[in-house]
Amino acid sequence: MPPVVMTMLLMAMASTTTFIFFIAVLAFGAFAHFMRKEGKKTDIFGSNLSRATCDTCSLDDLSLEPEGNSSNGELA
Amino acid sequence: MKQILTNHPLHSNGLGQGGPFGCESAVRYGGTFYALLGFVVLPFVWSVPEALVTAELGSAYPEPAGGVVWVEKAFGETAAALAGYMTWVGGVVDNAIYPALFLDYVHSILGFNTVGTTRYLIVAAISIVLSTVNYMGLQIVGSVLVLVCIFSMSPFILLSLFGSFKIDPSRWMQMPDPSLLPPAEVEEYTSGLLRFPNFGGVIWRPFLNNLFWNLNAFDSAANFAGEVHEPGRVFPKAMFISLLMVFFSYIIPMLVATGATNSSQADWTEGYLATISSQVVGNWLGGWTVLASGVSNVALYEAEMSSDSFQLLGMAQRGMIPDIFARRSRFSTPTYGIIVGTIVVLIMNTADFSAIVEMLNFTYGISLLMEFAAFVKLRRTHGNGECGLFSFSILSLSNSSHQFGF
Numbered sequence: 001m002p003p004v005v006m007t008m009l010l011m012a013m014a015s016t017t018t019f020i021f022f023i024a025v026l027a028f029g030a031f032a033h034f035m036r037k038e039g040k041k042t043d044i045f046g047s048n049l050s051r052a053t054c055d056t057c058s059l060d061d062l063s064l065e066p067e068g069n070s071s072n073g074e075l076a
Numbered sequence: 077m078k079q080i081l082t083n084h085p086l087h088s089n090g091l092g093q094g095g096p097f098g099c100e101s102a103v104r105y106g107g108t109f110y111a112l113l114g115f116v117v118l119p120f121v122w123s124v125p126e127a128l129v130t131a132e133l134g135s136a137y138p139e140p141a142g143g144v145v146w147v148e149k150a151f152g153e154t155a156a157a158l159a160g161y162m163t164w165v166g167g168v169v170d171n172a173i174y175p176a177l178f179l180d181y182v183h184s185i186l187g188f189n190t191v192g193t194t195r196y197l198i199v200a201a202i203s204i205v206l207s208t209v210n211y212m213g214l215q216i217v218g219s220v221l222v223l224v225c226i227f228s229m230s231p232f233i234l235l236s237l238f239g240s241f242k243i244d245p246s247r248w249m250q251m252p253d254p255s256l257l258p259p260a261e262v263e264e265y266t267s268g269l270l271r272f273p274n275f276g277g278v279i280w281r282p283f284l285n286n287l288f289w290n291l292n293a294f295d296s297a298a299n300f301a302g303e304v305h306e307p308g309r310v311f312p313k314a315m316f317i318s319l320l321m322v323f324f325s326y327i328i329p330m331l332v333a334t335g336a337t338n339s340s341q342a343d344w345t346e347g348y349l350a351t352i353s354s355q356v357v358g359n360w361l362g363g364w365t366v367l368a369s370g371v372s373n374v375a376l377y378e379a380e381m382s383s384d385s386f387q388l389l390g391m392a393q394r395g396m397i398p399d400i401f402a403r404r405s406r407f408s409t410p411t412y413g414i415i416v417g418t419i420v421v422l423i424m425n426t427a428d429f430s431a432i433v434e435m436l437n438f439t440y441g442i443s444l445l446m447e448f449a450a451f452v453k454l455r456r457t458h459g460n461g462e463c464g465l466f467s468f469s470i471l472s473l474s475n476s477s478h479q480f481g482f
Contacts, residue, residue: 002121004448007441010288013281015265018434025439029161033154036397 095228095372096326096349098177099290101430104344105265106283107252108334110276114287115326123319126444127294129451131315134298135308136454142298142383143447144391150450150457157396159446160387163295166440167384168417170293172424173432174373174380175202177346180429181369184347185354185362199425206374207418210381213407225321228372231353231365232329239356243335250334252277256342265430282430289433290326292440294318295447297383332356346429385413 014022102111137145143163148156176199183189190198254262254274265279274280297314333352343351350369354362389410392402405411424432 003125004445006118006121006284007288007444010284011438011441013284014434014438015281015431017431018438021435022438025162025165029158032397033157 095232095368096290096329097181097228097369097372098173098346098429099286099326099330100344100346100348101282101286101433102290103330103334104257104282104341105252105279105286107277107341108248108250110252110278110283112248112327112330112334114283115291115323115330118287119291119319119323122288123291123294123322125448126292127315127319129447130295130298131312133447133451133454134311139390142387142390143295143443143450144387144394144396146298146450146454147446148394150453151446153394153396155446156394157391159443159450160391160396162439162443162446164384164387165420166436166443167380167387168420169424169432169436169439170289171377171380171384171417172203172421172427173429173436174377175199175206175421176425176429178202178370178373180346181350181366182347184345184350185366196425200422203377203418203421203425206377207381207414207421210378210385211405211407211409211411211414213409224371224375228368228375229325231361231368232325232349234361234364235353235357236328236332238361239332239336242356243332245335247335247338248331250341252279252341254279256340281434285430285434285437288437288441291322292444295444381414381417382409384417385410388413388416 099111099115102114106114133146134142137149139145144156144160147159176195179190179195179199179202254277257279262274262279265281266274294315297311297318329349333349333356336356337352339348339352347369350362350365353365388397388401389404391397392399401410401412401416403411424435427435
C-alpha cells in the first residue's frame with residue numbers, strides 16, 4: 001500500500017507541462033491502438049511476421065509454411 | 077539463439093546500478109537532512125516492494141515482455157498494452173537523461189557550460205553513438221556492465237574513504253531553506269494543476285521526483301526474464317543484491333559528500349558530486365568522478381535501451397504491437413525497437429533534466445501501479461489467496477523472503 005499511495009501522490013504533483021505530455025502520449029497510444037485494430041481487420045498490420053527474426057535475411061530465406069497459430073489461417 | 081545472462085550482469089544491467097550520479101536535486105530541493113532521510117526511508121517504500129514483486133513474477137513468467145506479461149495475465153491484453161506502452165515511454169524518456177547528465181559532469185569539472193544548439197548537437201551525437209553500440213549486441217553490453225558497475229562506484233569508494241575523516245555530523249542536520257534558491261525556480265516548482273505548498277521548506281515536487289527516479293526501475297530487469305538461464309534461481313538473488321547495492325551506493329557517498337563539505341543546498345546542481353570530490357580529496361578524484369560518470373551514464377543508457385527494445389520485442393511477439401518490432405538484427409538485437417527508442421531520445425533531449433525526470437516518472441508511475449495491481453490479482457487467483465491490497469507489501473516481503481534464502 002505505501003508504494004501505491006506514494007506513487008499516486010507523486011503523480012498528483014505533476015506540472016501542467018507533464019499533464020499535457022501525458023495526454024499527448026495517451027492520445028498517440030489510443031490512435032496507434034485504433035490503427036492496430038483496424039489493421040487487423042484488413043490484415044495490413046495483422047500479418048504474422050514474427051518468424052521474420054532476421055532483418056538481413058531475404059524473403060527467400062523465410063519459410064512460407066502455414067503457422068499453427070496464424071490468426072487468419074492463411075500463409076503468414 | 078537465446079543469450080544467457082547470469083545474475084551478475086542482471087543486477088547491474090537490469091537495475092541501472094551506476095552510482096549516485098544525478099542525486100544532486102534531492103539535496104537542492106530538500107536540503108541535506110531530508111535528502112539523507114529520503115534515501116534511507118524511501119527504498120523501503122518503493123524499491124523493496126518493487127524488487128520483491130519483480131523477483132516473484134519475473135521467476136513465474138520468464139518472458140521478454142516483463143511486467144506487460146503480468147498485467148496481461150491479470151487484466152487482459154488491452155490493459156497489458158497500456159502498461160507496456162507506459163513503461164516503454166518512461167524508459168525511452170529516461171534515456172534522454174544520461175547523455176545530458178554526463179555533459180553536466182564534464183561542465184562541472186571544466187567550469188564552463190554549453191547551451192542551446194551546441195549542447196543539443198553534442199548530446200544527440202552521444203545518443204546516436206550509444207544506440208549504435210546497443211544495436212551491436214546485448215551480450216557485449218551485459219558482460220561489460222559488471223566492470224562498469226565497479227568502475228562507476230570507484231570514485232565514491234575513494235571519496236568515502238578519504239572524506240570520512242573530514243565529516244562533521246552536524247552538517248547532516250542542515251534543514252532546507254528555499255530562500256537560498258532563485259525565486260523563479262521555486263515558483264516554477266510550486267505551480268501546476270495541483271499546487272503543493274513547500275511545507276517544511278522542502279520543494280516537494282522535484283525532491284520526490286528525484287528520489288523516485290533514483291530508487292526505481294527494478295521491474296525493468298523483468299524484461300530480460302526470457303533471456304535468463306534459471307530465472308527462479310537468478311532473479312531473487314539478483315534483486316536482493318541489487319537492493320543492497322542501490323541502498324549503500326547512494327547513502328554512503330551522500331553521507332560523506334554532505335558531511336565533509338560546507339556546501340549550501342543551492343550549490344547542488346547536476347554534476348556537483350564531481351566538484352565535491354575535488355574539494356574533499358583533490359582535483360584528480362574530481363576528474364576520475366567525471367570519467368566514472370561518463371562510464372556510468374553510458375552503461376545506464378545501454379541497459380535502458382536494451383530493456384526498452386526487448387520489451388517491444390516481447391509485446392510484438394504477443395501480438396500487441398506490429399510484428400515488425402519482433403525482428404532481430406544479425407546481432408540478435410531488436411532492430412526497430414532501438415531505432416524508435418533513439419528517435420524519442422533525440423526529441424526529448426530538448427527538455428531539461430527535472431522536466432524529463434517528472435515526465436518519465438508520471439508515465440512510469442502508471443505502469444508501476446498496474447504492475448502492483450496485477451501482482452495482487454495474480455496472488456489472489458494463482459497464489460495462496462492471502463494477499464490483500466492493504467497488506468501486499470508486507471506479505472510479499474514475507475512470502476518472497478524464502479527466495480532470498482532467509
